[in-house]
Amino acid sequence: MGAKAFIELWPVLRQLRGADKLGRGSAVMSSRSEHLRPRTTTADRVVDSVCPFCAVGCGQKVFVKDEKVTQIEGNPASPISRGRLCPKGSASTQLVTSPTRETKVRYRRPHGTEWEDLDLDTAMDMIADRVIKTRREFWEWEDDEGRRTRRTLGIASLGGATLDNEENYLMKKLYTAMGAIQIENQARI
Amino acid sequence: MTHSLHGRLDDVTGDAGYADHPKRKGFFTDTSVCIGCKACEVACKEWNQVPDDGFELTGMSYDNTQALGASTWRHVAFVEKPVHPTTADLGLPGMGPPGFGTHESGLPQAAPAGEDQATASGDGALRWLMSSDVCKHCTHAACLDVCPTGSLFRTEFGTVVVQPDICNGCGYCVPACPYGVIDLRKEDGRAFKCTLCYDRLKEGQTPACAQACPTESIQFGDVDELRQRADARLAELHDRGVDVARLYGRDPEDGVGGDGAFFLLLDEPEVYGLPPDPVVTTRDIGSIWKHVGAAAATLVGIGVVSFAGRRR
Amino acid sequence: MVPQADFESYYGQQIIKTPTWKTPDVPLYLFLGGMAGASAVLAEGAALTGNRTLERTTRLVAASGAGLGTVFLVHDLGRPMRFLNMLRVFKVTSPLSVGSFILAPFASLASAAAASQVTGRLPRLGRLAGVGAAVFGPPLVTYTAALLGNTAVPAWHEAHRELPFVFAGSGACAAGGMAMLLIPAAGNPPARQMAIAGAGVELVATELLKRRLGMLAEPYEQGRSGRLMKTATRITATAAVISTIGRRSRAVSAGCGAAYLVASAMTRFGVFEAGLASARDPKYTVVPQRERLAARRAGTAAGEAHDHASHEQTGLDQVTETAAT
């Protein structure tokens, strides 16, 4: 180790040589501190988004590094929120990276006492089969007064207020084509 | 040397050995517009990846955070204060027919709107004070002064930061802080506190709490400018008759040489859990060393006395 | 003056943090450091007076006290592997930093002296080391008072004037007591005298401390810490009296030595606990500060004469704690 490097390393010597005699500032700065940068600056990309909680619609910026969300914070450009977020919005990173999030399909068979694993593709197929079956079973061309209804009351759906417009659109479109009418969401609750 | 231990110090950053440095950065927390949403607490934790601090319902109004600590770098205090006591005159059971207690004598006068920062509410008035507390980034920071490793240090922004790569968890900073800000994180062993988002400052960004704060209760900026803003705000409130408003930690002549993070409060500091007249302990370091030296000399004296007349 | 404890707080919560220093690690360190530092003085006295038994014993006590104390100190760290960072900087504002630069050479020198003593090798160097240890010994005993005093803990900080003397006396008691315990009565008169003198200094300093602190003396008088302090004082006083009288008996001497040791340790635990107690109750933070503020306001109103007087009185302290006096 050269003398110069040693001086760099041992802050006592930096104290003696520099302006920070008391060893409370520049002399004691560590190399980590010197090279510290916010993780947002090293993000691979920044994506514009909107807070998923209430309907104020605050702007968010999503920082992504190695295909992982590393930070979500307010977007100052938004005329609605001007970069600010409430505690819920501020917890968005934790929301999307939560370790308790379910990421696997879970299946409970009729009368079952525990969850079971189920392959996503199988689950999709089973659901499609059940929709077809229930729809047919509860199909109704006309009501008991003979009025044409062309529908099923066997299938219902609840939800949409947390979803995208495009999703609600596809849902309503598909349900309507299925003849399902008991379609509801939080707006009624 | 004395001036850099206590009293007014205009260039705290320069005093810490930075020849060419940015302006001192800090917070002005205006509690008169705080709505107690706790966005600051969460935004801070998200950015700094601070672990949760336990799930305990405290019954302290809506404050379940309780205090600043190693895993809480922003803490919103909630103080409920009835301006006119309403309990006694509310026709308690056993005091005659409902509603006919001492209340009959007439409704207490509701405080006029705005005055005293109390909200008129029904037959009384209530103050629900909220304040987001944070590390004060003192001009004379005891935690920094007493840190034996140089882990706690004054940054180029004039803020006080723990360097986690240096800290060995000696814990000296903990009792040194006159505000009870810094603490050791048990499971980690090291000391932690607000860094004023040191990393963000390096890129000219706003600290996470101030950026999130919906009502600009937490304002970030150059300390000298923030002080002017605080003075203007205080004058504005005083003009409106909010006499209870006062600044806390703004005075560069106070016991810690003024705080880098200071406050506009609406009640006495201790009501919010803040010390009314904090003094940096190292203000007395001279006296302390003097007495230590004298005592050491006394011990030498004791030694001499012990062997008096026993020379070989 | 014991002011009325009528004050506001935030749900009764403490304002400053309770020190995280562990019990018994830190009070034991205070005790061991004190014993070791004073022992080094004793050792050098013994060397100068040719008391080989005393020298040998006290050198060993100094070395092992410093060694054991260091172990406790390192054990108290949150990150013990980083104990060397203590020597990363030298800060006069940090008694722990200064103390590290005292403890490190002291422990090395005391160990070297002891090693030389035991092995008989390099006697000159060993002796030189012993002298060094004796130089670092007294500050090692008293700097720990600065360690406590230089905090925001009310019962410690406000006691920063007397605590070094309490610790100096207590350290002397411990060193003397240890030597009395280990050495036959014939060989230990200096140790006994050191203990007696130490007891005197400690008792006087403790009494002054309590008188000056007013309300803040409560933790030294009440509760667990108060009981420790009281018992320590009684034992020390008793041991001092008995050791003054019963100087010939080995058993009495050893008993007194043990008593000094116990009392010295209890003093350190008592002072330590008193600090914790004063940190936990917001009263001790708020009330004195309130009074200080009130006095300052009154002082401002009454002119500067009072301030001036205070300055004279406290020397380096530019603003005085008028409230506490």
Next chain:
Amino acid sequence: MAEAHPVGFQWVMEAKRRGATIIHVDPRFTRTSAVADLHVPIRAGSDIAFLGGLVNHVLSNDLDFREYVVPYTNAAAIIDERFLDTEDLDGFFSGFDTERGHYDPESWQYDGTEAAPAAGQRDPAQDTGPHGSSPDGGDSKDLHESAASESHGSGGPPVEGKPPRDETLQHPRCVYQILKRHFARYTPEMVQEVCGIAPEQFRQVADALTHNSGRERTTAFCYAVGWTHHSVGSQMIRTASILQTLLGNIGRPGGGIMALRGHASIQGSTDIPTLFNILPGYLPMPHAAQHQDLDSYVEGDAGKTGFWGNMRAYAVSLLKSYWGDAATAGNDFCFDYLPRLTGDHSTYNTVKGQIEGRSKGYFLVGENPAVGSANGKMQRLGMANLDWLVVRDLQMIESATFWKDGPEIATGELVTEEIGTEVFFMPAASHVEKAGSFTQTQRMLQWRDKAVEPPGDARSELQFYYELGQRIREKLKDSTDEMDRPLLDLTWDYPTEGPLHEPDGHAVLREINGTGPDGRALSAYTQLEDDGSTSCGCWIYCGVYADEVNQARRRKPHWEQDYVASEWGWVWPANRRILYNRASAAPDGTPWSERKRYMWWDAEQHTWAGSDVVDFIADRPPDHVPDEGATGPDAIGGQDPFIMQTDGKAWLYAPLGVADGPLPTHYEPPESPIHNPLYRQQNNPSRRKLDHPANPINPSYSEVFPYVFTTYRLTEHHTAGAMSRTLPYLTELQPEPFCEVSRRLAEERGLTHGDWVTIVTARTAIEARVLVTDRMRSLRLGDRFVEHVGLPYHWGPNGLTTGDSPNDLVNVTMDPNVYIQDKVGTCDIRPGRRPRGPALTSYVEDYRRRAGVDTADPTNGRTEG
């Protein structure tokens, strides 16, 4: 607002700093109250009395903004002489059918207008009485049950022509005079009697409000959607509308009524509804009694004045976007493919159907009814009686696990092994794992870009439904059954992208926007045609993809534009930021004042000018008088700012479209500790009831249930909690369920701050820790006090911290317009924890017995007064 929408509240704080007076009306003292100038504690559910008192104050002191009221509202309109007010009938309007529990609005009409049109109108429920085309009287009941009022989400219901007017407002049957008489007894003293608000405080509010309205100043009302959670919820909001209209605070900057809605896209999910009673753009779902073909479907509106006159174009364009080439003029554009309603198919009725075995498949999509819906037990009993249940969420919510850890398992009312429901838990993609648009509470669409791929099996709803549809269509592709035609003819082919082959949200938004004959994206709904040449998935969203650009994705920083910020996102309709903004100018087209200048008539350019898009026909001058007999937009006069209304006026009085009366009237909540001081009629006579043994109602003014409870949110949590009590950073801020009571109530019941208490209703009992606080105010109503138990409702059995769910206490009694439940109820509160296991059932049963509630006939205990 500070409590539930802190970031929105920044604007209130900014206004306060500029001198605005902030008044907060709420049963409890919240974070909003803390920074308000005045907090007005009000008994939960008594808002109409309070607001009605303000209306009375304005009218009886001639404080209305007359220059605004006369030309812009229907104050001058003269009403049918058969109309009788609640003042005349002690709590009823004319036309009440006691047997069926609903109104026939015929007598409420404008004078001289035709009786309600025969059939097919957009508003079948309201203006079809027994005289309608229905084959028998029974029809009107289920017509009434189809929540048609909600189809006015983008405009008023249709009335025939324009009414006779008395511009002097002196005619005894003009709306102004009717309104005056209707609210005359809503005096400050009555307000105290009903709401617990002292007269002097009432006057403070009244003065602040009236002094701050007029040419130079405007006042805004903001409400969080607790206002909708009442059996008179729609009418509460209407009372505010009446007040704001009288004061000239609608259509002007700094005015209006702002609903602060609670979910990111709850506005969007109403505009493009996942709701039973409407199709995209507030087109009604067809009703079996009336809408068997397109003609009858649009008949009620076609040819009417105002923009609803073009309803056929909107409907045909929607059918084209659904069924594409299959929809032709020859087959009525596949209108017959639409399923028809026959009554109330709302969520609570559906749940009843599930319990009764009439509905067997259930999708839950980002919704947790086991915690979030009223009467959680009914929700769980329903779910336990399904064939299959699909739950899509981020976290394992109570609605997916009720079969093993629901409260009914503990009491033995349900047994895991006996529950036959097959449950699929499908992990959902989060908001950063999919691209799409939310419509926020001010009708603004904001596009989110996708940041990362969803983890594991998590998928977006877009992908789930798209693939589900593909699979169903594939499985049915050989079907010749007519019932499968709508599925097979459906346009269901979207481009996919990315490693997961997700459908492209842009393509879906473009379909919503609509395309013209040239296949290009349309830019305005005025381009829509009724001949099948245009398609549009939601007519009010037409323009969001104008110029083939996703306008919702615009993000021009606010500092680069003026305060209207019209280049950030896109607001329906037509990127208009303030609705009815023609009213921001005086009748002659000049601004009401310089201070409040917003939109004005620029005679030189012959156009309306200002920063916003005018909510008017841009080149129609203020002095325009439409030709006699003009229809659709042509019929809008130069001084008719409310262009979605058929008469162009704001309705102080609703001759049509509100199920429970043309004017708001105070009724007590279904459960109340007091008798209605205003009328002998205790409750809203047309409220929707849900009679079921699991939904017993506490008798009103029962000593067994002497306290009022109300549920609400906390800043730190989100609705039913799946997105908050699963996160450590939010959970630590409010870690446990609790309730809040006043000191007086605590004293009365022996409750100790911080201890456990049990809260009981006829439905069930729950436990929580109690905060005894001055923030809960004891309200004095005349000679008695009313106490509230405040209940944040975010908790349930799952999550980082758990507890009983307050929504289990809430009964299901609904507003007759929108079928939203009343969150206010009565309860008892006692120290200590609740009984466990079956003991809980008998504990509640004992309460019911003492209160005289008969679960076999849940209506038994109901008091009608």
